[in-house]
Amino acid sequence: MQGWRVVPVLSWPVPGLRQPLAHRRHALPLKPWKRPCQRPIRSYQEHASRESPPSQAIGPIQHLACPPWQGSQQEMEALQQLERRLDQGRCKGRYTRDTAVWFLRDRRLDVAEAAGKLEAMLDWRARIGADGLDWASVAKEAASGKVYLHPHRDVLGRPVVVIHVRKHVMGASPGADSQRLCAWILDAALAALPPGQECVLGIFDLKGFSLQNADLGFARFLVDALFTYYPRRLGQAVLVDPPWAFQPGWSVVKPWLGKYGDLVRVCSARQVGVEYFQPGTAPSGFGPS
Helix, strand or coil: CCCCCCCCCCCCCCCCCCCCCCHHHCCCCCCCCCCCCCCCCCCCHHHHCCCCCCCCCCCCCCCCCCCCCCCHHHHHHHHHCCCHHCCCCCCCCCHHHHHHHHHHHHHCHHHHHHHHHHHHHHHHHHHHCCCCCCHHHHHHHHHCCCCCEECCCCCCCEEEEEEEEEHHCCCCCCCCHHHHHHHHHHHHHHHHHCCCCCCEEEEEEEECHHHHCHHHHHHHHHHHHHHCCCCCCEEEEEEECCCCHHHHHHHHHHHHHHHHHHHHHEEEEHHHHHHHHHCCCCCCCCCCC
């Protein structure tokens, strides 16, 4: 046929050509196949604990703590400037001096930043109606058992907020209801602060976590709440027994925390009960079995 080239089929042996392995007279014997040695898969808790801050102490993280208030002339002048700025706007009569002092401490006497943060907090509280909340307002949402204020403080005297993440299901309730419950719980925790203590302990129970609990929108709100609406009030966040399903969501949330990621510690339920509480005062499900 025109345009076609006939190529003869070669048969072995052909002088000058290398024969396939199967046709070699002195082919090397094949070694028997062995299953490759595999390392056991680590739990995500063990994996994530490597990313925890170097100091695994239960005490406050000093470089993230709120600077002390000495009542110096510089501090009082900054406080007066902040109050004048707030009273000239829509915040007049909506805050206390203690609140102004705390936000000023958080921003290290930067009046402009403290005013912006405090105004954002007041606007959020007005938006969800946080100032008029009572138990009846949040009872339905609290009935899920997703979060509660533990009746006992930890060994440092901090009020303890326990969050059962598996009980927070995406879309099960309006986001505003969850935000109101969060505000009610945190307000109650701050009201329970003993003299000399300024922070709360957050325990995030991740046992049984699944994809239906991976609510990144609410996680974004929690980051804003803890670092904008309640700045430096979280002394430490303990992630308890995180499963592998938690890893993808955590890889998204962790960068949002920035330097405040040092507040996070990953540990087991037993560690929480032994290290953070006096005997007999740990939340149910935490501590020695």
